[in-house]
Amino acid sequence: MITLVRRATALCALGAALAACGTAEAPQAPRPAPAAPSASPSGQAPSRPPTLAPGPAGLTPVFEHGPRAxxxxxxxxxxxxxxxxxxxxxxxxxRFDNPRLIATxxxxxxxxxxFMTGRWAEEYPDEAxxxxxxxRFEIANHSYSHYAYTDDCYGLPTVSRERMRTDVERAYAAFEKAGVRNAMPYxxxxxxxxxxAALRELTGTGVTAVQWDVVSGDAFATDAExxxxxxxxxxxxxxxxxxxxxxxxxxVTEEVVRKVVPELRRQGYRFVKVSELIGAANGRA
Known part of the structure; x- marks a missing residue:
């Protein structure tokens, strides 16, 4: 993953799906981003979610995929x-939600x-x-307003550098208000x-930035196959x-899931949450 994501056709569609117009709302007082414990299925005391160690010069670490072997x-x-x-x-x-997908x-x-925006949690608090x-699920942070953290990001409005941390913290506050107990530090x-610059601004939040290595191309897609x-x-x-x-x-995302899940299981894949991949990659921090 290059520093400023510039994938071609699939990511252009992704960026278009994420673009929105408008002006940023006034910042609220900062809140510390939680490093919340995750639920323990064994009934033991919950443990701190795994995170990556800071990058060079203490920058926010970036995770793209788990161990290949x-x-x-x-x-x-x-x-x-x-x-x-x-x-x-x-x-x-x-509708910005998709209850059928979650049910599937x-x-x-x-x-x-x-990865949820704070604004989504405010609109759909019961679902959040x-x-x-x-x-079975974990909620992670996708900003409050879904404004970009760099210039020239698929037409998205931008968050000023001095408001980046506040934007992340405001999303965590929205999750808490909706009743989300253990939002992850991702x-x-x-x-x-x-x-x-964006990685530097988020160092104080304690989050691990999570990218990806597979673009589904589901944004605005009509062909599930x-x-x-x-x-x-x-x-x-x-x-x-x-x-x-x-x-x-x-x-078409819900239909895609119904097609992809059985085939990947047939190939021997096991589905996990991001926290398990980060734990496998770097141990529990």
Missing amino acids: DGRTVALTFDADMTADQGPRAAAGE LRKLKVPATV RSIGRDP FRFPGGCYDK AVARQVLDGVRPGSVVVMHCTRSAAP
């Missing part, structure tokens, strides 16, 4: 995108990591709380765009697949 594991991740100014569109009936993941018993309290940059094939062709052991949990911008 540590078994056939793959993490499906879903971006729950909603920008700060899309409330009127939601009020008019546009539950039915197929697929663990997953949902339900996902966050289901041990952050996905809107549009996948970042640079050293083509998206499924792109996922299947790209997955390798330890892969992180990026998809979307926004019905209006990614209408």
Whole structure:
């Protein structure tokens, strides 16, 4: 993954799906990003989620995929995108959630990591709380407003450097208000765009930035078979697949999951959350 993501056709579609217009809202008082414990299925005391050690010069670390030679594991991740100014569109009936997708993941018993914007959690607090309290899933941070952390990021409005940390912290505050107990210390940059300046600004939050190595191409796609094939062709052991949990911008994702999951299981893959891949890559921090 290069420093500023510039994948061609598939990522252009991804970026277009994430773009939104509007002006940033006034910043709120900073809140510390949580390094929350995850639920323990054994009933033992919860442990701190694994994170990567800081990068060079103490920069926020970036995770792209898990170990290639540590078994056939793959993490499906879903971006729950909603920008700060899309409330009127939601009020008019546009759906930025996808309950059917979440129901399918539950039915197929697929663990997953949902990278959620704070604005999405505000719009759909019951769904955010339900996902966050289901041990099959984990919620991670996708910013509050879904504004870019670099210039020239697929047309996204940008967050000023001095407001980047506040934007991350505001998302965690929105999760907490919605009833999400254990949001993970992982952050996905809107549009996948970042640079050293952005990594430097987020060092105080304690998050690990999570990218991906497989682009599903589900943004605005209408051919589920083509998206499924792109996922299947790209997955390798330890892969992180990026998809979307926004019905209006990614209408075929639920169908893609129904196609991809049985085939990957047939190939011997085991589905895990991002936290398991990070734990395998770097041990528990």
